[in-house]
Amino acid sequence: MCFKQEDDDLTYERRNYTKEAAQKKKLFLWVNHKFKPTLPNEVCAGCSEPLNKKGRFCYYSGKNYCSNCHINDKALIPAKIVQDWDHQSYYVCKEAYRIITLHAKDPIINLELECPLLYQKLFTLKKIKELREQAVVIAVFLRSCKNALTLLNYVRNCLHLMDSVHIYSLHDLHEVKRSHLAPKLSRHIRTCLEHITKDCESCKGKGFYCELCKSPELLFSFEINKITKCDTCKMVFHSTCAEKHGLNAAYFRTFNPACPRCL
Ligand SMILES: [Zn+2]
Ligand SMILES: [Zn+2]
Ligand SMILES: [Zn+2]
Ligand SMILES: [Zn+2]
Secondary structure (H helix, E strand, C coil), X not given: CCCCCCCCHHHHHHHHHHHHHHHHHCCCCCCCCXXXXXXXXXXXXXXXXXXXXXXXXXXXXXXXXXXXXXXXXXXXXXXXXXXXXXXXXXXXXXXXXXHHHHHCCCCCEEXXXXXXXXXXXXXXXXXXXXXXXXXXXXXXXXXXXXXXXXXXXXXXXXXXXHHCCCEECHHHHHHHHCCCHHHHHHHHHHHHHHHHHHHCHHHHCCCEECCCCCXXXXXXXXXXXXXXXXXXXXXXXXXXXXXXXXXXXXXXXXXXXXXXXXX
């Protein structure tokens, strides 16, 4: 696991997606197969035994098998979830069942590449994307804290959700369908924020006070929706305060230095 500050989500997505994930991704087939009856002379796709028209269809490989190679296991089909958001379990052969269950929890599905339309179709996924964008900046912040190792270990099961925006495991997508993922992610974000803003002196030390309103509330660089940052001195203000003083983000970029500290 890399703890470097510049390990941003883009780097993570590229690194993981192109190296390990692309490798594993080959294990998942992306063809959405429809049922095909066994043909008269067809043989088992696993062991080549004659099927005598009594083959068992595998919805993962799209082929027919004998009763040794296919024992009527059922599994989620990656292609059906990603393409049709179909979360039913379908009959699969032994080998398909092994592959699907073995890799169900591997974060190897890049939804933006595999099916960007799902974000438009499903409000929940759009909401989770926003949560993950927030989680990514929080995770980067936490990785620079020595006291956060226990916490990072505690959230490790969904750390890939906080390290990237678009990468899911099959299991994650099923959790989205069952409405479990968003609450879990929100809970983890809350726990991380409690560490940063309340429990950890080292993290609190990286907070800023708004010099415009002198409020005792600590502001953090990752609270992107709430703050305006001076590009020159990196001073952080409430966006609302900055706006009241005519110091919006555009002003900062054009007329640096222009903040109370830089002036
Ligand atoms: Zn067979
Ligand atoms: Zn900390
Ligand atoms: Zn303020
Ligand atoms: Zn400044």
